[in-house]
Amino acid sequence: MNLRSAGKLGVGLSLAGIAGIVYSHWMIFFWVPTESTMGIIQRINYVHVPMAWITELAFGLTAFASIIYLWLEDDRADAAAVAAAEGGMYFCLALLIAGSLWGRVAWGTFWTWDARLTFTLLLWFIFAGYFLVRRTTSNPDRGMRLAAVVAIMGALDIPLMHMSVYWFPTLHPEPVYLRPDGPTADAEFTITLIVAFFAYTLLFLGLLSLRYGVEVAQREWALRSTRLQGATS
Amino acid sequence: MRQALYRLLLAATVMLWVPTRALGQNSDLVGSFRPYVFVLLAFAAGWVLIAAWVFQIGKKVNDLSRRMETPESHTASLTQDG
Numbered sequence: 001m002n003l004r005s006a007g008k009l010g011v012g013l014s015l016a017g018i019a020g021i022v023y024s025h026w027m028i029f030f031w032v033p034t035e036s037t038m039g040i041i042q043r044i045n046y047v048h049v050p051m052a053w054i055t056e057l058a059f060g061l062t063a064f065a066s067i068i069y070l071w072l073e074d075d076r077a078d079a080a081a082v083a084a085a086e087g088g089m090y091f092c093l094a095l096l097i098a099g100s101l102w103g104r105v106a107w108g109t110f111w112t113w114d115a116r117l118t119f120t121l122l123l124w125f126i127f128a129g130y131f132l133v134r135r136t137t138s139n140p141d142r143g144m145r146l147a148a149v150v151a152i153m154g155a156l157d158i159p160l161m162h163m164s165v166y167w168f169p170t171l172h173p174e175p176v177y178l179r180p181d182g183p184t185a186d187a188e189f190t191i192t193l194i195v196a197f198f199a200y201t202l203l204f205l206g207l208l209s210l211r212y213g214v215e216v217a218q219r220e221w222a223l224r225s226t227r228l229q230g231a232t233s
Numbered sequence: 234m235r236q237a238l239y240r241l242l243l244a245a246t247v248m249l250w251v252p253t254r255a256l257g258q259n260s261d262l263v264g265s266f267r268p269y270v271f272v273l274l275a276f277a278a279g280w281v282l283i284a285a286w287v288f289q290i291g292k293k294v295n296d297l298s299r300r301m302e303t304p305e306s307h308t309a310s311l312t313q314d315g
Contacts, residue, residue: 022251025251025252025276026251028252029251029252029254029255030255039265039268040265040268040269040272041268041271041272043272044271044272044275047275047276047279048275051279086286086289087286090282090283090285090286091282091283093282094278094279094282094283097275097278097279097282098275098278098279101271101272101274101275101278102271102275104271105268105271203283207283207286207287207290210290211286211290211293214290214293214294214297215293217297218293218297221297221300221301
């Protein structure tokens with residue numbers, strides 16, 4: 001996939017995602033009823049839960065692409081891993097901020113060392129380390145391989161983060177929608193969340209495609225420049 | 234492509250108009266203003282961070298386009314660095 005086709009796909013998916021998010025915003029602020037227990041603050045869930053899903057998706061994709069890179073040594077797999085990890089960092093930070101704002105009203109504090117919160121913060125730091133390893137290793141190829149290992153190890157935190165509400169139950173509520181026995185919330189809440197889920201996912205995939213296209217083009221250009229430099233010297 | 238990215242950003246900014254407008258329309262929201270500020274902040278934080286990623290991608294596209302426009306100067310700078 002070159003920059004032009006990645007750009008077209010990315011812009012198309014992003015625009016579809018933005019249209020979906022506008023619609024989901026209308027549902028969130030005009031259509032869905034206010035939840036009786038938590039009140040207004042429950043509406044944060046419609047951004048918090050999709051951000052959590054995208055964080056898991058992004059870092060999961062990073063780990064998957066890193067496995068492919070270590071196995072086949074294909075530079076495109078590393079480019080995909082970088083693109084997904086970068087998006088994951090932004091969405092994970094949004095997840096943490098939205099959760100903190102919800103916690104301030106629901107629990108009376110912005111932060112507590114609850115297992116779910118701690119594993120999420122740990123995930124963000126592990127992937128910050130992923131970029132740190134890439135930038136501080138003197139040999140770029142070695143840096144890419146080490147970062148791939150960090151991504152695979154870091155992805156082991158995803159199931160811990162996801163299951164922590166069952167394994168180490170403290171403050172964070174258990175899932176209401178993604179349950180083996182089906183959602184316990186009313187249909188309006190579930191439908192609104194599903195729309196937000198799809199809309200944010202489309203936007204993420206669109207931006208991921210753009211970022212991947214840019215990364216591949218940058219690498220191709222750098223390679224071409226190095227060859228040109230070799231030919232002229 | 235750079236223009237398309239800026240359009241995406243503009244569309245993202247327009248989006249916060251929906252929750253702000255809801256404040257004047259939905260009586261549930263008017264009744265609990267302080268928690269609603271937290272809701273708005275959570276949505277705004279999400280959009281600011283998505284916009285930051287869009288900006289970062291846009292900056293990389295800019296850098297790449299600039300380099301592609303002047304291949305000789307890029308090669309020269311590489312030679313100097315090396």
